[in-house]
Amino acid sequence: SINKVHSFQKERRVRVFLSRMAVDVGSSGDWDGRWSHVQKFLERSGPFTHPDFEASDETLQFLLETCKILVIGAGGLGCELLKNLALSGFRHIHVVDMDTIDVSNLNRQFLFRSKDVGRPKAEVAADFVNSRVPGCHVVPHFKKIQDFDESFYRQFHIIVCGLDSIIARRWMNGMLLSLLVYEDGVLDPSSIIPLIDGGTEGFKGNARVILPGMTACIDCTLELYPPQINFPMCTIASMPRLPEHCIEYVRILQWPKEKPFGGTYMLILSGARLLINNLLLFVWSLCPTTYGVALDGDNPEHIQWVFQNSLERAAEFSITGVTYRLTQGVVKRIIPAVAAYIPLNNYLVFNDVDGLYTYTFEAERKENCSACSQVPQKLQFPPSAKLQEVLEYLTENSSLQMKSPAITATLEGKNKTLYLQTVASIEERTRPNLCKTLKELGLADGQELAVADVTTPQTVLFKLNFTS
Numbered sequence: 333s334i335n336k337v338h339s340f341q342k343e344r345r346v347r348v349f350l351s352r353m354a355v356d357v358g359s360s361g362d363w364d365g366r367w368s369h370v371q372k373f374l375e376r377s378g379p380f381t382h383p384d385f386e387a388s389d390e391t392l393q394f395l396l397e398t399c400k401i402l403v404i405g406a407g408g409l410g411c412e413l414l415k416n417l418a419l420s421g422f423r424h425i426h427v428v429d430m431d432t433i434d435v436s437n438l439n440r441q442f443l444f445r446s447k448d449v450g451r452p453k454a455e456v457a458a459d460f461v462n463s464r465v466p467g468c469h470v471v472p473h474f475k476k477i478q479d480f481d482e483s484f485y486r487q488f489h490i491i492v493c494g495l496d497s498i499i500a501r502r503w504m505n506g507m508l509l510s511l512l513v514y515e516d517g518v519l520d521p522s523s524i525i526p527l528i529d530g531g532t533e534g535f536k537g538n539a540r541v542i543l544p545g546m547t548a549c550i551d552c553t554l555e556l557y558p559p560q561i562n563f564p565m566c567t568i569a570s571m572p573r574l575p576e577h578c579i580e581y582v583r584i585l586q587w588p589k590e591k592p593f594g595g596t597y598m599l600i601l602s603g604a605r606l607l608i609n610n611l612l613l614f615v616w617s618l619c620p621t622t623y624g625v626a627l628d629g630d631n632p633e634h635i636q637w638v639f640q641n642s643l644e645r646a647a648e649f650s651i652t653g654v655t656y657r658l659t660q661g662v663v664k665r666i667i668p669a670v671a672a673y674i675p676l677n678n679y680l681v682f683n684d685v686d687g688l689y690t691y692t693f694e695a696e697r698k699e700n701c702s703a704c705s706q707v708p709q710k711l712q713f714p715p716s717a718k719l720q721e722v723l724e725y726l727t728e729n730s731s732l733q734m735k736s737p738a739i740t741a742t743l744e745g746k747n748k749t750l751y752l753q754t755v756a757s758i759e760e761r762t763r764p765n766l767c768k769t770l771k772e773l774g775l776a777d778g779q780e781l782a783v784a785d786v787t788t789p790q791t792v793l794f795k796l797n798f799t800s
């Protein structure tokens with residue numbers, strides 16, 4: 333009988349619970365007390381609120397009705413962001429993500445289920461939140477951030493990033509800087525769209541607030557990121573000096589050429605069905621596409637292939653030091669997602685590798701930041717310097733860290749591409765320029781060089797200063 337009582341009580345608890353769930357949802361999707369948790373900190377001040385904070389019910393109204401927020405990335409951080417924003421009352425949310433769901437995402441990207449594997453993250457995440465949170469409207473974009481222009485980004489009040497790439501962060505940062513309006517050199521504050529950037533790697537994480545044009549931007553603190561390994565094609569192709577050059581040769585030139593793990597094979601039906609001697613035959617022909625299997629840094633067989641071939645190339649040039657580990661490091665280009673009661677000013681670091689450690693600091697603006705300072709950038713080289721040295725400077729200088737800069741100059745009224753790496757045919761045509769001196773290329777003191785790179789949507793202008 334005790335069991336009976338227990339099961340009765342349990343049943344009753346479930347019924348009470350369910351009746352509480354069946355709340356009256358009005359046309360606005362709101363019910364009594366729906367936002368009381370948010371109201372507690374928006375409609376009253378406390379000992380830890382900012383001195384400028386004004387408690388008011390208008391904030392919640394703004395958040396519910398007006399505020400348009402953009403979430404970039406629907407991965408590990410993005411899922412948390414979308415859930416938290418939706419449950420905090422944000423209703424006009426857009427999310428951009430170019431990835432599809434992989435089975436390995438399911439352990440932490442909790443808006444996805446195994447049936448969703450292969451589908452776009454942005455779409456599945458939006459569907460999930462929209463069906464779960466009444467009144468919330470998430471608009472998915474299965475695209476790259478670079479697919480949108482200024483008019484798209486300008487519509488948002490705030491942008492939150494949960495990205496895993498430094499290049500994408502820098503591009504986003506550059507985009508928001510390009511939206512700033514200056515009148516007589518004074519920044520129009522209404523043109524500022526705040527950027528909240530988060531990153532995680534293993535047990536480490538960080539969050540920062542960027543007011544473009546006012547506080548430190550991503551590029552101001554680029555030294556916080558480990559410099560990337562990047563070698564000029566000229567060196568890789570013809571004069572390797574380091575073990576890394578040999579690995580890069582195999583990765584960039586040899587792999588796509590030899591397609592060691594085959595191409596992507598497509599089955600194409602030719603002749604459809606043939607009826608021979610009453611036997612129904614399906615005839616298929618194998619048609620390999622031109623695409624080789626992409627080099628996967630997590631595939632030990634791929635790394636082994638690159639390692640073996642790098643060893644051979646290194647032997648050819650009497651270079652030592654190529655190891656399996658170095659090969660993996662170069663191939664994977666491990667890009668760590670870098671990694672307050674007064675509103676976060678402006679950088680929070682979180683680390684729970686050994687116990688828990690967290691601190692905040694204020695990242696400072698860099699006076700001559702190439703992204704946000706409006707100060708023309710100088711390139712100081714002797715006329716005898718080779719273009720390759722300029723390229724090395726652009727990629728290796730810790731505050732520039734460009735990835736594959738394209739350098740253009742205006743010579744005799746014409747735009748001339750001095751070097752461009754991203755298009756194979758142009759790379760081949762302009763490669764000889766790398767070994768020429770600036771003087772041989774016809775560049776003069778004071779010459780302006782326009783540099784385009786994947787790290788920024790804007791072309792960066794440099795002024796060449798000849799040193800003797």
Ligand SMILES: [Zn+2]
Pocket residue numbers: 548549550551552553697698701702703704705
């Ligand atoms: Zn900056």
